[in-house]
Amino acid sequence: MWIYKKQLQFPVNIRETNPRLAKAIISQFGGPDGELAASMRYLAQRYHMPHPEAKAMLTDIGTEELAHLEIVGSVVRQLTCRLTADQMKAAGMDDYFVDHTTGVYLQSAAGHPFTSAYLQVKGDPITDLHENMAAEQKARATYENILRLSDSPDVNEVMKFLRAREIVHYQRFGELLRIVQDRLDSKNFYAFNPAFDQ
Amino acid sequence: MAGNQHMLRDYSLPFAAWELRLYLNSHPNDRCALRLYHQLLASAPCATYAHTDLNCSSCCDQHVFGALSHMDDAACPCSSNLSDLMNGWDCACDQGDCCPLRWDWVEDPWPWDGCCGSCGN
Numbered sequence: 001m002w003i004y005k006k007q008l009q010f011p012v013n014i015r016e017t018n019p020r021l022a023k024a025i026i027s028q029f030g031g032p033d034g035e036l037a038a039s040m041r042y043l044a045q046r047y048h049m050p051h052p053e054a055k056a057m058l059t060d061i062g063t064e065e066l067a068h069l070e071i072v073g074s075v076v077r078q079l080t081c082r083l084t085a086d087q088m089k090a091a092g093m094d095d096y097f098v099d100h101t102t103g104v105y106l107q108s109a110a111g112h113p114f115t116s117a118y119l120q121v122k123g124d125p126i127t128d129l130h131e132n133m134a135a136e137q138k139a140r141a142t143y144e145n146i147l148r149l150s151d152s153p154d155v156n157e158v159m160k161f162l163r164a165r166e167i168v169h170y171q172r173f174g175e176l177l178r179i180v181q182d183r184l185d186s187k188n189f190y191a192f193n194p195a196f197d198q
Numbered sequence: 199m200a201g202n203q204h205m206l207r208d209y210s211l212p213f214a215a216w217e218l219r220l221y222l223n224s225h226p227n228d229r230c231a232l233r234l235y236h237q238l239l240a241s242a243p244c245a246t247y248a249h250t251d252l253n254c255s256s257c258c259d260q261h262v263f264g265a266l267s268h269m270d271d272a273a274c275p276c277s278s279n280l281s282d283l284m285n286g287w288d289c290a291c292d293q294g295d296c297c298p299l300r301w302d303w304v305e306d307p308w309p310w311d312g313c314c315g316s317c318g319n
Contacts (some may be wrong), residue, residue: 007208
């Protein structure tokens with residue numbers, strides 16, 4: 001069960017209109033290394049995790065990723081909420097506009113709709129935790145690319161916060177991987193799925 | 199200053215508590231972190247997400263000023279060293295029975311495990 005708190009995890013107050021930047025940032029909403037993929041990956045991986053620390057961590061980080069999804073959606077919204085038709089055409093956003101107007105759709109920067117093919121639930125905790133660590137690094141790299149594209153201080157403050165969270169989550173997943181590996185059966189160390197071979 | 203208090207109450211304290219939750223998930227026996235977590239809860243009852251009391255905004259205001267006075271005295275609230283951070287805070291857990299020995303959020307069973315250990319590990 002979830003409870004909604006009517007507040008962003010990090011404040012978003014963007015004064016400028018910048019549809020081109022919004023089109024890049026929307027990748028962290030519904031793109032391959034975005035926040036929805038992160039949240040769904042972790043929340044779906046909880047079920048087969050054998051250790052309570054892993055169940056707790058995937059629940060909490062998966063929940064935080066939903067808060068990040070809301071932050072990214074707020075950034076995209078505020079960058080486009082005062083958009084004029086001329087600004088939209090000048091920024092090359094007419095292809096997005098025809099399908100979604102200024103709504104915030106779950107898609108990548110290149111326009112691909114969200115798909116669960118962006119994530120994996122392998123059912124092997126060690127495999128899945130490695131995927132999660134890679135996912136956090138990919139998201140960090142994406143936020144760094146956004147920072148390279150953006151010259152908006154209001155946007156950059158938010159992107160820097162989200163980038164820092166990827167680093168913390170990577171650390172926590174690394175600790176989980178250590179916990180799971182430490183509890184492996186020593187006789188089966190190299191070929192042992194602690195979620196299946198019990 | 200009003201802006202700073204608003205940031206502290208609505209963002210900084212909840213964030214600090216949330217960060218400790220993630221840390222405690224992989225270090226459930228770290229009593230130092232657990233004490234700091236409970237200290238933050240005492241300072242800002244709205245600070246947690248999972249144990250949220252959605253109707254506590256008025257008591258939050260009262261508690262947050264207590265937290266502010268602590269933070270003024272803290273050597274460095276931004277310290278990355280948890281022990282240094284702890285030095286700036288009283289230990290709420292010494293004053294009563296409020297602090298469990300272990301972070302019990304991680305304990306089995308979880309809702310999807312079903313009853314009677316049907317899928318428990």
